[in-house]
Amino acid sequence: MSADTSFIEDLPAGPLDAYRKKAKFDWKKLKLVFEDVNLLKMKLKVWNALEKDSIFQRPEKELLTKEQKRIAALQLQQFRKYKFMPTNGQKASIKDRARYLMTINEALAAAYPDVSVKQALGVFLFQNTLATLGTERHQHIIEALWNRQILSALALTEVAHGSDAKNMRTTAVYDKETQEFIINTPDFKAAKCWVGNLGKTCTVALVFAQLYIGDQCYGLHAFVVPIRNPKTLLPYPGIIVGDIGEKIGLNGVDNGFIMFQNYKIPRENLLNKISDVTPEGEYESRISDPTKILGATLENLLAGRVGTMQESANNLACAVTIAIRYAAVRTQFGPSNNEELPIIEYQLHQWRLFPYVAAASILKIFSTAAIRHYLNVIEISHTETTVDNLNDMISEVHAIISAGKPLTTWACRDGIQECRECCGGHGYLKAARFGELRDTIDARITYEGDNNVLVQQTSNWLLRQWHSVLEEGQVCSPLSTCSFLKDHLVILKFKFNGSTVQDVKNINFITRCYQWLITYLVKITHDKQTALLEHSKCKFTARNDSQVYKAAILSRVYGEFVALKYYWKRINRNDVEISLRPILETLGILYGLSCLDKHLVYLYQGGFANNHSLSELVKNGILDVCSLLKSDVVAVVDALAPPDFVINSILGKADGKLYEHIQAEFFNNPGAMSRPSWWREIKVDNAPELKIRSKL
Numbered sequence: 022m023s024a025d026t027s028f029i030e031d032l033p034a035g036p037l038d039a040y041r042k043k044a045k046f047d048w049k050k051l052k053l054v055f056e057d058v059n060l061l062k063m064k065l066k067v068w069n070a071l072e073k074d075s076i077f078q079r080p081e082k083e084l085l086t087k088e089q090k091r092i093a094a095l096q097l098q099q100f101r102k103y104k105f106m107p108t109n110g111q112k113a114s115i116k117d118r119a120r121y122l123m124t125i126n127e128a129l130a131a132a133y134p135d136v137s138v139k140q141a142l143g144v145f146l147f148q149n150t151l152a153t154l155g156t157e158r159h160q161h162i163i164e165a166l167w168n169r170q171i172l173s174a175l176a177l178t179e180v181a182h183g184s185d186a187k188n189m190r191t192t193a194v195y196d197k198e199t200q201e202f203i204i205n206t207p208d209f210k211a212a213k214c215w216v217g218n219l220g221k222t223c224t225v226a227l228v229f230a231q232l233y234i235g236d237q238c239y240g241l242h243a244f245v246v247p248i249r250n251p252k253t254l255l256p257y258p259g260i261i262v263g264d265i266g267e268k269i270g271l272n273g274v275d276n277g278f279i280m281f282q283n284y285k286i287p288r289e290n291l292l293n294k295i296s297d298v299t300p301e302g303e304y305e306s307r308i309s310d311p312t313k314i315l316g317a318t319l320e321n322l323l324a325g326r327v328g329t330m331q332e333s334a335n336n337l338a339c340a341v342t343i344a345i346r347y348a349a350v351r352t353q354f355g356p357s358n359n360e361e362l363p364i365i366e367y368q369l370h371q372w373r374l375f376p377y378v379a380a381a382s383i384l385k386i387f388s389t390a391a392i393r394h395y396l397n398v399i400e401i402s403h404t405e406t407t408v409d410n411l412n413d414m415i416s417e418v419h420a421i422i423s424a425g426k427p428l429t430t431w432a433c434r435d436g437i438q439e440c441r442e443c444c445g446g447h448g449y450l451k452a453a454r455f456g457e458l459r460d461t462i463d464a465r466i467t468y469e470g471d472n473n474v475l476v477q478q479t480s481n482w483l484l485r486q487w488h489s490v491l492e493e494g495q496v497c498s499p500l501s502t503c504s505f506l507k508d509h510l511v512i513l514k515f516k517f518n519g520s521t522v523q524d525v526k527n528i529n530f531i532t533r534c535y536q537w538l539i540t541y542l543v544k545i546t547h548d549k550q551t552a553l554l555e556h557s558k559c560k561f562t563a564r565n566d567s568q569v570y571k572a573a574i575l576s577r578v579y580g581e582f583v584a585l586k587y588y589w590k591r592i593n594r595n596d597v598e599i600s601l602r603p604i605l606e607t608l609g610i611l612y613g614l615s616c617l618d619k620h621l622v623y624l625y626q627g628g629f630a631n632n633h634s635l636s637e638l639v640k641n642g643i644l645d646v647c648s649l650l651k652s653d654v655v656a657v658v659d660a661l662a663p664p665d666f667v668i669n670s671i672l673g674k675a676d677g678k679l680y681e682h683i684q685a686e687f688f689n690n691p692g693a694m695s696r697p698s699w700w701r702e703i704k705v706d707n708a709p710e711l712k713i714r715s716k717l
């Protein structure tokens with residue numbers, strides 16, 4: 022049965038129709054492959070509400086940073102009043118409920134990134150952490166959170182330590198006389214910093230500190246710490262708290278710093294699901310290894326990372342929508358004086374842009390799959406059901422997300438920049454929106470775990486699988502993302518023997534290349550680490566000196582392979598109409614070939630190919646697919662795009678009336694045609710006045 026697309030609004034007629042008419046599929050049906058129908062309806066509901074809400078109207082002129090913070094705080098307050106969750110949502114399973122909440126925040130992030138960051142940190146991440154690390158004694162805090170009585174913050178990073186969480190120096194010392202923890206910041210380098218919502222607005226923070234009983238340190242633990250009096254918003258005594266100042270972007274978020282001086286909190290404020298301290302000062306833990314306790318504590322950040330993946334894929338979709346719509350209307354040069362071509366007709370322009378359209382399509386579907394896996398393991402972890410390989414599943418999901426967040430955010434960073442350049446000078450206008458998209462993605466590369474550090478978790482996991490293949494001939498990959506490693510002897514013998522473009526323009530070739538690449542890279546990374554370890558006798562050095570050209574590229578290649586794997590699985594589902602298959606396959610092949618183009622050196626280095634044909638065919642394949650995509654690409658971005666209100670770009674509107682919107686921007690920007698108030702300061706008294714009329 023054909024999917025019901027009647028709830029998706031038609032697009033306005035205009036100059037883009039010329040290309041829209043060429044598409045060989047229905048863009049609305051394609052949209053329902055990129056988006057789950059119910060979640061899309063929910064997002065449309067959110068966007069419709071915000072579009073009509075006066076507090077969410079966009080300012081006509083640039084606001085001062087402190088005004089941006091005020092507006093974002095008010096918008097968040099207002100947003101929390103909406104009841105977007107379906108009526109049965111409150112009773113839904115943990116998984117469904119979390120999915121709804123993530124979708125609501127995803128919708129918010131696409132239009133108001135600052136407000137969504139404030140909500141994600143101050144409400145969802147806090148709630149998630151309390152639910153997973155807290156117990157019934159923290160239930161009242163969760164309730165206060167849902168009743169909008171609390172806005173929180175998550176304080177992990179310190180001035181001198183970010184990625185290296187286990188060396189953080191804030192302490193929480195247990196005092197059994199008063200049954201309190203005493204929190205201290207030894208010096209400025211241990212001040213918590215960059216903490217969203219902490220600068221001006223939050224009343225409570227989740228603070229990560231080293232737990233001490235006497236002289237014994239039990240590692241990093243999470244504590245609920247009151248920060249400000251909710252009635253006055255003034256900080257409590259014993260705290261130095263403030264805003265870190267203006268940033269490159271996301272200035273609606275009040276990122277703050279904090280230092281504690283013998284600041285006391287009740288014993289019960291320790292989140293105690295994994296480990297607890299008895300009133301008498303005994304430490305009790307369900308896990309004996311302190312590094313595992315830290316791991317379990319920080320596992321919560323996974324929710325933020327999958328959310329980041331999805332939001333970044335959406336940002337990339339926004340950027341390519343703007344650039345493709347622009348390219349289909351903008352004309353420059355032509356074969357004859359009276360014929361100018363739309364810039365989308367140029368091969369170079371297609372080659373610069375279309376791979377990012379493919380990336381947005383693949384990464385949207387990949388992030389949806391990553392969220393599904395993440396929520397599945399969360400749900401299983403919360404039920405009584407025992408699942409034999411749950412830990413293996415969690416490790417694999419962790420590996421997928423640790424590769425997926427960097428893959429998606431980096432693709433988005435590069436894609437936005439290319440799209441900006443593809444729109445020429447007009448792309449540099451603030452109203453084109455690339456600036457905001459670029460600033461937002463920039464921060465995502467670092468927060469929720471710095472990309473270059475995160476990818477090491479994926480390569481470590483892959484190396485463990487490789488070790489297990491060599492030792493026991495098996496792999497722990499319940500989600501089958503690297504189960505092929507057990508066939509490594511066969512895979513490493515693969516050789517490329519294709520001779521036509523058709524030999525590379527197919528998913529079997531792409532899968533074969535990726536399986537070979539992952540196997541080859543994990544092998545050479547392992548060999549390098551083993552040699553370094555023998556030489557230096559130091560695991561730390563061995564690991565660090567095998568990142569460049571080895572482990573780091575291994576994680577990247579694995580991320581791309583998994584992204585394609587989930588994409589292929591999705592497009593081959595029964596609910597995907599036959600009419601959509603060709604375009605979906607084209608997008609998948611373009612993504613695969615464009616990524617492989619960047620890894621050719623490894624395919625040659627390892628002997629997968631030994632003459633020029635692989636390189637030539639991959640490159641010709643990309644150009645072939647680009648030219649094939651030209652007539653469909655406008656409809657593809659129609660399927661990827663959110664409504665105009667969300668895209669918020671004068672270059673990317675669905676009506677394609679590019680020059681009307683540019684004119685409106687030029688003419689209507691405040692004070693555009695008025696003399697500046699400071700004109701006297703620059704006037705030149707003795708300047709000759711040139712005639713404006715001819716003497717004749």
Ligand SMILES: Cc1cc2nc3c(=O)[nH]c(=O)nc-3n(C[C@H](O)[C@H](O)[C@H](O)COP(=O)(O)OP(=O)(O)OC[C@H]3O[C@@H](n4cnc5c(N)ncnc54)[C@H](O)[C@@H]3O)c2cc1C
Pocket residue numbers: 142175176177178181182183184185214215216217271276464467468469470471472473474
């Ligand atoms: C907009 C924004 C919002 C934030 N919000 C919060 C928040 O709400 N709460 C909070 O606690 N924190 C927050 N942070 C902080 C953020 O989580 C940290 O910036 C991040 O974890 C990285 O830590 P760092 O800045 O100390 O960088 P560092 O860890 O010092 O890294 C610096 C550089 O060194 C590299 N590097 C580090 N270790 C290695 C290694 N082993 N091998 C190779 N390279 C390495 C990194 O890749 C990076 O490029 C926020 C940051 C930003 C930008």
